[in-house]
Amino acid sequence: MTYQKNITPLTHEIESPEIDPYFYADSHILNVLDNFHTISKKHPVNILVAGRQGCGKSSIVRQFAAVHNKPLATFQVGILSEPGQLFGEYTLEDGETKYKQFLFPQALQTPNCVIHLEEINRPENPKALNMLFSILSDDRQVWMDELGLLEVAPGVIFFATLNEGDDFVGTELLDPALRDRFYVILMDHLPNEVEKEVLIKKTQVTDEQANAIIDAVNTLRGDFELAVEVSTRTVLMIGEMVAAGATLKGALITSLQTSKETLESILLALHVKNGYLEKGNHEYRLF
Ligand SMILES: Nc1ncnc2c1ncn2[C@@H]1O[C@H](COP(=O)(O)OP(=O)(O)OP(=O)(O)O)[C@@H](O)[C@H]1O
Ligand SMILES: [Mg+2]
Numbered sequence: 001m002t003y004q005k006n007i008t009p010l011t012h013e014i015e016s017p018e019i020d021p022y023f024y025a026d027s028h029i030l031n032v033l034d035n036f037h038t039i040s041k042k043h044p045v046n047i048l049v050a051g052r053q054g055c056g057k058s059s060i061v062r063q064f065a066a067v068h069n070k071p072l073a074t075f076q077v078g079i080l081s082e083p084g085q086l087f088g089e090y091t092l093e094d095g096e097t098k099y100k101q102f103l104f105p106q107a108l109q110t111p112n113c114v115i116h117l118e119e120i121n122r123p124e125n126p127k128a129l130n131m132l133f134s135i136l137s138d139d140r141q142v143w144m145d146e147l148g149l150l151e152v153a154p155g156v157i158f159f160a161t162l163n164e165g166d167d168f169v170g171t172e173l174l175d176p177a178l179r180d181r182f183y184v185i186l187m188d189h190l191p192n193e194v195e196k197e198v199l200i201k202k203t204q205v206t207d208e209q210a211n212a213i214i215d216a217v218n219t220l221r222g223d224f225e226l227a228v229e230v231s232t233r234t235v236l237m238i239g240e241m242v243a244a245g246a247t248l249k250g251a252l253i254t255s256l257q258t259s260k261e262t263l264e265s266i267l268l269a270l271h272v273k274n275g276y277l278e279k280g281n282h283e284y285r286l287f
Contacts, residue, residue: 019066022198049159190232
């Protein structure tokens with residue numbers, strides 16, 4: 001087996017992440033995650049987590065690994081442009097061509113590893129997913145000239161996350177053959193009282209500040225004309241700004257990524273409705 005001589009293996013300890021003490025999820029979702037965990041003891045499982053931006057998809061994968069004390073390895077599929085790119089690359093060392101193995105083959109062969117494939121619907125080149133097909137199918141193995149036969153270790157769980165933006169909703173953009181291999185979990189916004197709890201616990205805003213933030217966020221989410229997405233991530237960003245001393249207006253302006261016009265309508269809508277946004281008087285001072 002000549003191929004083994006010129007391989008630089010990457011040996012990196014794949015660790016279990018820390019538990020997020022304030023992560024909340026729908027009990028139905030938690031129940032099916034328990035079911036998947038049970039199934040994973042028999043054979044590897046594939047789970048697709050879909051939902052809007054910033055609603056906790058990556059975090060639920062991380063929390064799953066943390067709670068079960070499983071190693072977690074995350075890979076950005078969105079940047080892949082060719083098959084094999086996750087596995088390794090040829091490099092030139094001392095005038096010699098060597099194959100450098102990446103983390104992915106190691107993760108595949110690590111028992112009980114949680115393997116997170118981010119943005120699986122957005123590879124730069126759809127062919128980049130080719131080698132994943134056989135790994136995600138019942139074969140659970142792939143042959144590579146460079147690395148030989150790679151077999152998925154017992155207990156491995158694959159999570160793939162999909163970003164649903166304004167431009168598309170659902171999983172229809174994912175190749176049907178690939179989609180067919182996954183269980184699906186759909187995530188949504190947290191209910192207000194839970195989001196408020198997360199906001200207070202994670203950013204240390206006061207109860208009153210949290211109410212003002214959640215009120216503003218509800219107004220924005222309910223106003224279809226404004227069409228702004230406010231994710232839990234954005235809510236936490238607003239909370240951090242407010243906790244750091246910013247006004248709600250300042251926090252909104254810096255956290256909502258939208259056009260100046262929309263921002264003006266937003267501020268107007270919030271001002272009219274709640275009246276708690278102070279009028280800004282702009283003055284310049286030395287930095
Ligand atoms: N249910 C939740 N409980 C506690 N915190 C949450 C929850 N959902 C999201 N968050 C927090 O919101 C932030 C964004 O979450 P995360 O990165 O998991 O979202 P995402 O859905 O993966 O986003 P993207 O679509 O951009 O990949 C994180 O800081 C996370 O801790
Ligand atoms: Mg994510």
